[in-house]
Amino acid sequence: xxxxxxxxxxxxxxxxxxxxxxxxxxxxxxxxxxxxxxxxxxxxxxxxxxxxxxxxxxxxxxxxxxxxxxxxxxxxxxxxxxxxxxxxxxxxxxxxxxxxxxxxxxxxxxxxxxxxxxxxxxxxxxxxxxxxxxxxxxxxxxxxxxxxxxxxxxxxxxxxxxxxxxxxxxxxxxxxxxxxxxxxxxxxxxxxxxxxxxxxxxxxxxxxxxxxxxxxxxxxxxxxxxxxxxxxxxxxxxxxxxxxxxxxxxxxxxxxxxxxxxxxxxxxxxxxxxxxxxxxxxxxxxxxxxxxxxxxxxxxxxxxxx
Numbered sequence: 001x002x003x004x005x006x007x008x009x010x011x012x013x014x015x016x017x018x019x020x021x022x023x024x025x026x027x028x029x030x031x032x033x034x035x036x037x038x039x040x041x042x043x044x045x046x047x048x049x050x051x052x053x054x055x056x057x058x059x060x061x062x063x064x065x066x067x068x069x070x071x072x073x074x075x076x077x078x079x080x081x082x083x084x085x086x087x088x089x090x091x092x093x094x095x096x097x098x099x100x101x102x103x104x105x106x107x108x109x110x111x112x113x114x115x116x117x118x119x120x121x122x123x124x125x126x127x128x129x130x131x132x133x134x135x136x137x138x139x140x141x142x143x144x145x146x147x148x149x150x151x152x153x154x155x156x157x158x159x160x161x162x163x164x165x166x167x168x169x170x171x172x173x174x175x176x177x178x179x180x181x182x183x184x185x186x187x188x189x190x191x192x193x194x195x196x197x198x199x200x201x202x203x204x205x206x207x208x209x210x211x212x213x214x215x216x217x218x219x220x221x222x223x224x225x226x227x228x229x230x231x232x233x234x235x236x237x238x239x240x241x242x243x244x245x246x247x248x249x250x251x252x253x254x255x256x257x258x259x260x261x262x263x264x265x266x267x268x269x270x271x272x273x274x275x276x277x278x279x280x281x282x283x284x285x286x287x288x289x290x291x292x293x294x295x296x297x298x299x300x301x302x303x304x305x306x
Contacts (some may be wrong), residue, residue, distance in 0.1 A: 046287065046288075046291065047125075047126065048126065049126045050125070050126050050127050051126060051127055051128050051129050051132070052129065055129045055131070055132065056129065056131060057131045060129070060131050060132060060135070066132070066135065068109045068110070069109055069110035069111075069132075069135075069136070070110075070135065070139045071109060072106035072108075072109025072110035072112070073106070073109075073110045073113060073114065073136050073139035073140055073143060074139045074140075074142055074143040074146070075106065075143065076102050076103075076105070076106040076110070076112060076114045076143065077114050077115075077139070077140040077142075077143030077144055077147070077242060078143035078144070078146045078147045078150070079098070079102050079147070080098070080099065080102055080114050080115075080147075080240075080243070081143065081144040081147035081148070081240070081242065081243045081246060082147040082150060082151055083095055083098045084238065084240065084243045084247075085147060085148065085151045085243070085246065085247070086151060088235065089220055089223075089224070089235075089237065089238060089239070090224060090235070092216075092217045092220035092221055092224070093217065095216060095217065095220065096213045096214060096216060096217035097213070099209075099212065099213040099216050100209045100210055100212075100213035100214075101209075102114065103208070103209035103212055103213060104205050104206060104209040107205050107208065107209065108205065110136065111128075112209075112212075113136055113140070114140065115140065115191070115239075115240050115241075115242065115279075116137045116140055116141075116240070116241045116242055116272075116275075116276060117188045117191055117192065117239070117240065117241065117275050117276055117278070117279035118191065118192065118195050118279060119133050119136045119137050119140070120133065120137075120276040120279050120280060121192045121195070121196070121279040121280050121282060121283035122283070124280040124283060124284070125196075125280075125283045125284065125287060137242075140242040141242045141245065143242070144240075144242040144243050144245065144246045145246065147243075147246065148246040169235060169236065169238065169244070169247040169248065169249050170233075170234060170235045170236050172236060172266075172270065173233070176231075176233065176236075177266060177270065179231060179233070180227075180233065180236045180237065180270055181269060181270045181274050182274075183223055183226065183227055183231075183233075183236070183237050184237050184238075184239065184270055184271060184274055184275045184278070185274045185275065185277065185278040186223070186278065187219050187220075187222075187223045187237060187239045187275075187278070188239060188274070188275040188276070188277075188278030188279045188282065189278040189279070189281050189282040189285070190215070190218075190219045190222070190282060191215070191216065191219055191239060191278075191279060191282060192278065192279040192280065192281065192282020192283045192285075192286065193215075193282040193283075193285055193286045194211065194212055194215025194216070194218075194219065194282075195212055195215070195282075195283070195286075196282070196283045196286030196287060196290075197211065197215075197286050198211040198212040198215065200290070200295065219239070220239075223237055223239070238271065239275065240275075241271055241272040241275055241276065244271035244272070245271075249267045249270075249271050250264050250267050250268070251263040251264060251267065
């Protein structure tokens with residue numbers, strides 16, 4: 001009996017020691033390492049490079065992908081400019097459906113910038129490299145020129161005899177230079193904002209194209225109402241520098257060379273420089289809003305890698 005009791009006591013002490021050992025192990029376990037899952041500041045990494053760091057003028061043309069992107073920008077801008085040349089900006093619904101289709105078709109090739117305003121915004125926020133941005137802008141101007149040639153060919157001699165011709169941008173009325181320029185600037189800000197917000201859904205091409213195409217329709221409606229109803233202006237904005245050049249906004253005649261040069265500089269300010277600046281501002285507003293709302297950023301933090 002004594003031996004049995006001693007064995008039971010030994011078992012109890014052994015089990016107690018195991019329990020205490022387990023408890024000790026539980027207490028001694030290492031605390032999990034706490035790591036940051038988001039940026040401390042919304043501005044941290046705001047201007048970080050988001051494109052391929054190895055892409056430069058020496059490496060970009062070694063990959064066949066850049067040639068596919070060039071084709072996408074040329075063809076996409078050509079189709080978009082043909083819509084603008086034949087219908088104008090006063091048909092926002094037609095433009096919206098056309099933009100959704102064109103964007104969906106070429107997005108996989110180049111990202112469907114199709115507008116120097118968007119490309120400059122992508123460059124300023126370092127989503128694409130400077131050399132890629134320059135190539136895209138040249139491709140867009142080339143595509144717009146092709147659109148101009150094709151549109152003229154469709155009209156032809158018979159169309160000219162019937163009085164049909166491509167629309168021409170109205171001259172900026174005296175004293176309305178800054179008004180028209182601010183309309184272009186404001187519209188470009190909205191375009192950049194809609195594009196950068198659509199990029200949040202870039203994994204779905206249809207969603208991306210729908211958001212951006214609908215955004216263009218909204219921008220055109222706002223600018224049409226402001227320019228026509230409140231300011232009494234007609235056909236004075238285009239919101240696409242490449243298409244604007246094909247709309248013959250640059251004057252070719254004047255009283256003197258100095259007058260022509262001054263008019264050209266004013267036209268470039270209104271339809272090229274300020275719209276591009278507006279696109280940059282629109283991109284930055286979109287990015288800043290994304291940071292404040294807690295969306296994943298591109299600064300290398302853990303949240304961005306999820």
